[in-house]
Amino acid sequence: MTARPRPWSEFRAALEAAGVRPSRRLGQNFLVDANLAEAIARDADPQPGETVLEVGPGGGFLTQHLLLAGARVVAVEIDARLAAVTRDLAPEPERLEVLNVDVLAGKHALAPEVLARLPVDEPWQLAANLPYSVASPLLVLLARLPNPPRAMTALVQAEVADRILAPPGGRDRGPLGLRLAVTHAGRRLRTVAPRLFWPPPKVESAVIRLELRADRPPPAELAAFDAVVEVLFRHRRQTLERRLREAWGDATLARRRIAELGLDPRGRPEGLALEDLLALARGPGPSGPRPDPAPDAGGSRATESGA
Ligand code: SAM
Numbered sequence: 001m002t003a004r005p006r007p008w009s010e011f012r013a014a015l016e017a018a019g020v021r022p023s024r025r026l027g028q029n030f031l032v033d034a035n036l037a038e039a040i041a042r043d044a045d046p047q048p049g050e051t052v053l054e055v056g057p058g059g060g061f062l063t064q065h066l067l068l069a070g071a072r073v074v075a076v077e078i079d080a081r082l083a084a085v086t087r088d089l090a091p092e093p094e095r096l097e098v099l100n101v102d103v104l105a106g107k108h109a110l111a112p113e114v115l116a117r118l119p120v121d122e123p124w125q126l127a128a129n130l131p132y133s134v135a136s137p138l139l140v141l142l143a144r145l146p147n148p149p150r151a152m153t154a155l156v157q158a159e160v161a162d163r164i165l166a167p168p169g170g171r172d173r174g175p176l177g178l179r180l181a182v183t184h185a186g187r188r189l190r191t192v193a194p195r196l197f198w199p200p201p202k203v204e205s206a207v208i209r210l211e212l213r214a215d216r217p218p219p220a221e222l223a224a225f226d227a228v229v230e231v232l233f234r235h236r237r238q239t240l241e242r243r244l245r246e247a248w249g250d251a252t253l254a255r256r257r258i259a260e261l262g263l264d265p266r267g268r269p270e271g272l273a274l275e276d277l278l279a280l281a282r283g284p285g286p287s288g289p290r291p292d293p294a295p296d297a298g299g300s301r302a303t304e305s306g307a
Contacts, residue, residue: 027131041065060086184210241265
């Protein structure tokens with residue numbers, strides 16, 4: 001007989017018995033709504049035995065739904081008391097591994113213990129109610145892995161979801177959304193009210209889903225894309241022409257590239273489409289022409305409309 005999910009009251013009792021008082025610094029806002037936890041596991045829709053990385057399982061309330069959906073869960077929890085509760089209450093412990101570590105090793109790297117657990121040649125995914133402080137760097141680091149997640153289903157602050165899914169032209173458009181959009185097509189699945197958490201956060205949250213694009217650029221092109229995004233958004237109030245001129249130290253090259261691509265020299269970086277940024281990354285830059293993408297690299301024509 002399939003195990004039934006435990007109610008939130010059991011998790012709350014176990015957390016209190018373990019002496020847990022939710023920490024703001026660690027973004028400990030626990031999901032209390034069984035329908036939402038079940039819906040997130042359904043959104044993730046893991047294949048039987050598929051590896052699902054869950055960052056910040058808390059006491060394991062969402063974890064149990066991922067396990068009951070058939071996933072093999074690697075849960076990474078920084079708080080030892082919570083890691084222990086997650087292990088104790090798991091319905092299918094043989095498919096669960098809990099790592100009691102910080103998921104990030106500094107700002108720019110994943111913890112080696114986590115990297116060692118991620119499949120290198122099989123599809124896998126992320127499903128998590130993410131702590132605010134790590135959500136943005138974590139999603140980008142995962143998207144840049146040699147075997148990136150086929151999907152990322154994440155509960156994040158609504159303001160972070162807005163930045164990740166921002167279309168061209170607005171204030172929210174920036175490096176975070178672009179670095180994710182180039183590899184994963186994103187959409188918002190649901191808005192989540194503060195009352196569905198313990199304790200309730202001050203702001204709304206949202207569940208987003210990012211799906212790996214078959215037409216994502218090959219790694220060398222991605223590195224050039226990230227560099228172009230970094231340069232353009234370093235001074236986002238500057239016009240495109242001024243920004244490229246200053247960054248490249250070559251006014252002729254900047255004007256030529258802008259004209260070749262039919263861009264507005266007086267436009268701002270947030271107005272550029274993903275295709276424009278990819279075209280800038282593919283062409284000659286300040287250090288001369290870049291090598292052609294590898295012939296087997298696929299179409300590498302990621303477009304804004306995505307999946
Ligand atoms: N998944 C649980 C739920 O939905 O109820 C808890 C989610 S809570 C928003 C975020 C969790 O991430 C907390 O359990 C917190 O201890 C953990 N956490 C915070 N920073 C972390 C980090 N750097 N690495 C791993 N876990 C972290």
